[in-house]
Amino acid sequence: MSASGNRLLFRTRVKFCGLTRLGDVRLACELGADAIGFVFAHGSPRQLEPEEARAMRIALAPLVDAVALFMDNPADEVREVVRQVRPSLLQFHGSEDDAFCRSFGVPYLKAVAMGDETQATPATALPAQFPAAAGFLFDSHRRGGSGGSGHTFDWARLPAAMDKPFVLAGGITADNVFDAILAVQPWGVDVSSGIESAPGIKDGDKMRRFVEEVRRADCYSG
Numbered sequence: 001m002s003a004s005g006n007r008l009l010f011r012t013r014v015k016f017c018g019l020t021r022l023g024d025v026r027l028a029c030e031l032g033a034d035a036i037g038f039v040f041a042h043g044s045p046r047q048l049e050p051e052e053a054r055a056m057r058i059a060l061a062p063l064v065d066a067v068a069l070f071m072d073n074p075a076d077e078v079r080e081v082v083r084q085v086r087p088s089l090l091q092f093h094g095s096e097d098d099a100f101c102r103s104f105g106v107p108y109l110k111a112v113a114m115g116d117e118t119q120a121t122p123a124t125a126l127p128a129q130f131p132a133a134a135g136f137l138f139d140s141h142r143r144g145g146s147g148g149s150g151h152t153f154d155w156a157r158l159p160a161a162m163d164k165p166f167v168l169a170g171g172i173t174a175d176n177v178f179d180a181i182l183a184v185q186p187w188g189v190d191v192s193s194g195i196e197s198a199p200g201i202k203d204g205d206k207m208r209r210f211v212e213e214v215r216r217a218d219c220y221s222g
């Protein structure tokens, strides 16, 4: 779903992903993040145990979503995260199908790998392939590859309009998020490495600048 018409009526949602420290979670909430992502993908430098994520989830301010991110994790791991962390949204980056993603009884976002020359499924066909998805997240990684790389992809490859909300991810930073929002008009933007000083270690100044640039884009009427 892209914004059309008067941009002043539109507010781009902000998701900060890959947080590993309680202080970063508290600051993200104060800065106005709409959602915080906890990574359970194996091999990620940001990977958490359910118990660690649970402690941070409890610290979330009201009206801030907890998102649990997976990449081809076994179902019992996803279930254990859902039990302990109580995320309000799941985010799947692997080859999970709709039946798997919806089987946990929690709304989900399906990540779409945009790092290959050709897409496995054209963007316009995604809603039919993932009918239960709450929305889609377009990321720069290749199929089977990991996200959180800080690389962008060619935003011109995104569909002009989609029936479901979509989130833009992949290499978004305070320096390009203004242009990204004006170019793509996503439902939300998702950032991990662009607000870090090291993998999993968020930088307060980068987080603040990022939110300021999103707000500037949302107010831009030129």
Ligand SMILES: O=C(O)c1ccccc1N[C@@H]1O[C@H](COP(=O)(O)O)[C@@H](O)[C@H]1O
Pocket: 017, 018, 037, 039, 041, 044, 045, 046, 069, 071, 093, 137, 139, 140, 146, 147, 148, 149, 150, 151, 169, 170, 171, 172, 190, 191, 192, 193, 194
């Ligand atoms: O953050 C990770 O380590 C990760 C691992 C596996 C799949 C996705 C991952 N992160 C997600 O990738 C995008 C883009 O991140 P970045 O801003 O380019 O660093 C974002 O959705 C992260 O949550």
